[in-house]
Amino acid sequence: MSASRRQDREILRLAVPAFGALVAEPLFLLSDSAIVGTLGTAPLGGLGVASQLLTTLVYLSVFLAYGTTAGVARQVGAGNVRAGIRQGVDGMWLALAIGAGVVAVGLPMVPWLVDIFGASPEVDPYARTYLAISLLGVPSMLVVLAGTGVLRGLQDTRTPLLVSLGGFSLNLALNAVFVLGLDWGIAGSAWGTVIAQTASAAVYVAVVVRAAQRHGASMRPDLAGLRTAASAGASLFVRTAALRLVLIVGTSVAARMGDAQIAAYQVGFQVWTLLAFALDALAIAGQAITGRYLGASDAARVRAVTRRMVVWGVGCGVVFGLAILAIRPWLPSLFTSDPDVRHLLLASLLIVAVLQPIAGVVFVLDGILIGAGDGRYLAWTTLIATVVFLPAALTSYWAGWGLTGLWCAIGLWMLTRMVTLGARARGDAWLVTGAVRHPREDVATT
Structure with a gap:
């Protein structure tokens, strides 16, 4: 084999x-x-x-x-x-x-x-x-x-x-x-x-x-073990809080655009969330595999698996995107009879479909770096992506760009994450091998 x-x-x-x-x-x-x-x-x-x-x-x-x-x-x-x-x-x-x-x-x-x-x-x-x-x-x-x-x-x-x-x-x-x-x-x-x-x-x-x-x-x-667990989780908490902020702001902006906009946004976001479950499953596999190989000091295999998982992420993203495009003409009718909501949802689903390959790369690399214990880098770069997203989302509201503008802001957010995660994955700073990733190594490599 x-x-x-x-x-x-x-x-x-x-x-x-x-x-x-x-x-x-x-x-x-x-x-x-x-x-x-x-x-x-x-x-x-x-x-x-x-x-x-x-x-x-x-x-x-x-x-x-x-x-x-x-x-x-x-x-x-x-x-x-x-x-x-x-x-x-x-x-x-x-x-x-x-x-x-x-x-x-x-x-x-x-x-x-x-x-x-x-x-x-x-x-x-x-x-x-x-x-x-x-x-x-x-x-x-x-x-x-x-x-x-x-x-x-x-x-x-x-x-x-x-x-x-x-x-x-x-x-x-x-x-x-x-x-x-x-x-x-x-x-x-x-x-x-x-x-x-x-x-x-x-x-x-x-x-x-x-x-x-x-x-x-x-x-x-064990008190020392509890401190270690809390320290390891702190960076991931910041990362997750930043992600949650993006979701909250996105919903708030859509709600202020009007009833039809928030209705269409919620349906589009539920489609996005359903597909995210599949991509997150790849990320979970990445966490477990990366951690095990780094613990075994096998950096070469981590590199090989990373490349393979990125292929999986892109492949799943392409399949998901094509699936959305295939069912797009009929999907809005399953959720609403309002012609305005249907029109907005049709436009939103185009962007959701295009973003799937990018999302596949982001989910996979995010999981791999979590498995490597690279939480500090993930926290900072997720904050950077959120800072990029916030003005773009608010501008879409103030400029009257509607849901298309908001979904483009989400696309910019995902693209920023892909660039920062890809840059990290191409380097060697996150490939810390051995049974324990020491805190000083996190400081030295961020």
């Missing part, structure tokens, strides 16, 4: 289950929405407000998965599976600590957090109820993120897929019983989700405990 074929099999072995797990996650809120929708408009609106806050929290905490994946994979590549599991355990303890802090700080702030979204008097009590109960599940939710990172670092993306599917099924069943059967209202939906999240976290803990026992790793929290 050729080297390229072996690389392809390794990439697909990790990426395909990762894609399934990524798609399964949004089904939690989708199933909640379907069941809560039977209660009426106000409860559904309350769920919408609370879920935006919870989704933002999860998005900002994804560093718990990414940072843990990179650290564990590097140790596994170096042959130190015990040390890798120990590092993963520290990540899970950090997740639990952050989750407990969120609960302690967030519960008293529930009324204020809901008010930020300007919920109507009818929607407000439902949003408060759902958010207050759901916050209790945040520690479990964050442990799931860290546990996912541990298993990915151990080159296992199949177990996270199974846990995601099991959690979704349990959440759906409990929501049906609590909301439709026991008539607990929106509180029943929240409790069903909390229980499902807790059960998922328990599965991850059990899997990691079993692995720790098998390799003789301690499950007790």
Whole structure:
């Protein structure tokens, strides 16, 4: 079997289950929405407000998965599976600590957090109820993120897929019983989700405990390990926050353009998000493979896999772009009968299609550099790309360029990221080999 074929099999072995797990996650809120929708408009609106806050929290905490994946994979590549599991355990303890802090700080702030979204008097009590109960599940939710990172670092993306599917099924069943059967209202939906999240976290803990026992790793929290995990996650948090800012500003600009514009933008962005799941699965494979090979001090293989994964990213992007163009004439009719929204969406989808190959390169290189532990560079360059995006997005509004201008601003943002990530990947500064990437090496190479 050729080297390229072996690389392809390794990439697909990790990426395909990762894609399934990524798609399964949004089904939690989708199933909640379907069941809560039977209660009426106000409860559904309350769920919408609370879920935006919870989704933002999860998005900002994804560093718990990414940072843990990179650290564990590097140790596994170096042959130190015990040390890798120990590092993963520290990540899970950090997740639990952050989750407990969120609960302690967030519960008293529930009324204020809901008010930020300007919920109507009818929607407000439902949003408060759902958010207050759901916050209790945040520690479990964050442990799931860290546990996912541990298993990915151990080159296992199949177990996270199974846990995601099991959690979704349990959440759906409990929501049906609590909301439709026991008539607990929106509180029943929240409790069903909390229980499902807790059960998922328990599965991850059990899997990691079993692995720790098998390799003789301690499950007790280690202060130095917690500091290391927090330090590794700080840069990734900045990177993720900058990405979230772009999404928020994009939605805000579209909303100020008019009702038809925000409607078309939301549909176009959902198409973008769906395709991003597939590209993110490649990025996750890149994290795990890169960390393992760098840990094994095999920089040449990292180079080879990087080139192969970029080919995969471009190839997937081209296929996705062509698929969008193929269904573009009919897609708007699936979402709206408004001729203005359809016209705007048709124009938006052209740009979304063109951007897919660029997005493929960006997602792949982002995942590879995360796997290399190059978080500081990612943080700075993501901030630079965001600074490029913000004036372009605001100009599209002030100059009256409409959604086409806004999507072009997003294209400029992606292009900036591709250039900065590509420049890094062509160099050698990120290729730090060995079991540990020392902080001073990050400083010296940024």
